[in-house]
Amino acid sequence: MNSIVTSATKLSETQKKKITSALEKKYPEAQISFVVDETTIGGVKITVGSKQIDMTLQAQLLQLQKTLEEEQNGQ
């Protein structure tokens, strides 16, 4: 299964190892590749097949924007 780990800055080897071992526990056949994407600002985003967990600062800011907009419209 194709897995992509995205981060804003290059991850250190120990960080990579930690993520790899954790991912392999859940998805033994995962082929992991690491990508650097500065627009994510901070944090990591892990995509395995069609499942994704987005823990980047960018995603959190977008979420905040959405919540604030909804609050505005609700009033």
Next chain:
Amino acid sequence: MANKVTQSSLSLLKQISKANSTFEIESVGSVEALGDGIITVTGLDDAQAGELIDLGNNQSGLVLNLNKENVGIVAIGSTSHLKAGSTVKRTGQILSVGVSDKIVGRTVNALGEPVDGLGSIETDKMMLLESIAPGVMARQSVSVPLQTGVKAIDAMIPVGRGQRELIIGDRQTGKTAVALGTILNQADQDVICVYVCVGQKGSSLSQTRQILQDRGAMDYTIIVSATASEPASQQFLAPYTGVAIAEYFLAKGRDVLVIYDDLSKHAQAYREVSLLLRRPSGREAYPGDVFYLHSRLLERACRLNKANGGGSITALPIIETQANDVSAYIPTNVISITDGQIYLEADLFNKGMKPAINVGLSVSRVGSAAQTKGMKQVAGTMKLDLAQFRELEAFSQFSSDLDDKTKAILDRGQRVNDVLKQGWDTPLKVEEQIVVIYAAVKGFLEQVKIEAIQEWEQRYLEYIKASGKEVLESIQKEQKVLPETEDALRAHITTFNELNPDLLVLADAE
């Protein structure tokens, strides 16, 4: 000043704290191809048909095709921010529209968002666009009339609350006018009206809205707008949005009238989406499920029984035919789904018969059960009069010599026919219709000049409203014409005719 700043920053903090900061595993896919509002996505393994997909940038799409390798999504809004490889997410939500009582008087798009520039609409309930129609046990037969205010319809093709009555005809035959006249006539009938505009010109819709506003009809009307400039996906969704809004009021036990203007354009929008999704096409290139498209929509028109609130949704779908061809695919489909049709003809329209209703071809399958007794009393012989008239009319063109009996039938028929003429924006109350039709079918118009019938009607109604109030009140109260009311009415008509000799044929002879 400083206090104010702290206060606003406090409320901002409160809002920020409401933001969800937990991380959840999401289901994502990546765009493989996109064009013409159709997006093919790989991934999204667990997406469900009919589910909403978050396309990013506050835009969403609707899953219509599920394949092994990919998912076919139709974009509801703009796709300009997407490119091949973009990520899209499942939302786990099914398309729905937020509704509250405040939506009355507003113009919204197919997603329920206001497009009239009057600010956002507070919502208190989300209504599903695709919901299952009420079952057999929740229903009750049609028993209350929906007054259209059009003499020809209320007398001969009566529509009941909860009925589905098709308005069909060529372009420019007054289909929308009949529907609009019906909305205008609901002013004091406690009916909420939903006007769904599908694929119409923006200019026509703005004109329609202006008329409704000027006549005060927007106080009880909601417009769902998907004009020709909106994407096909919104035109396809708009009728379902309309009925979802109607169901909100149905649940409160209200009577609702929904007008779909028109379902031909709706079928065409769905055909466009289906062809772009590469679904197999059938007759006239419409997809195989185009019948179900309309049947599931119109099946949601209903009259609920007391236990379920007793509300109703009446549907007046409109179909535009090409060159009077009612046997084309979509017209035959919708004719077979509905409980009758009002057939408008270009020939009649050009002859000056407005509304251009062909009474012979128009039927109402359930409405007569809902007609008031008073209307039944006077309109009973009307259809026969007209049928005889039409039969003889064609025949009489060949011979100039007619016996007196034929001549009498022709005279009567001509006058009954003329009395059905009516301006679309002048709907009449039931009791007014009854007193006019009574005069026509009982032969009181025989002495009136044919060309003066319209004027006669106008002056006669003014006269009755002024000096025959008790007759109108009695008919309205009793819902029928009592014998003593009938005598009074006869006297009134005779007096009126005597007072207005300029309208009569006799005046010429003397």
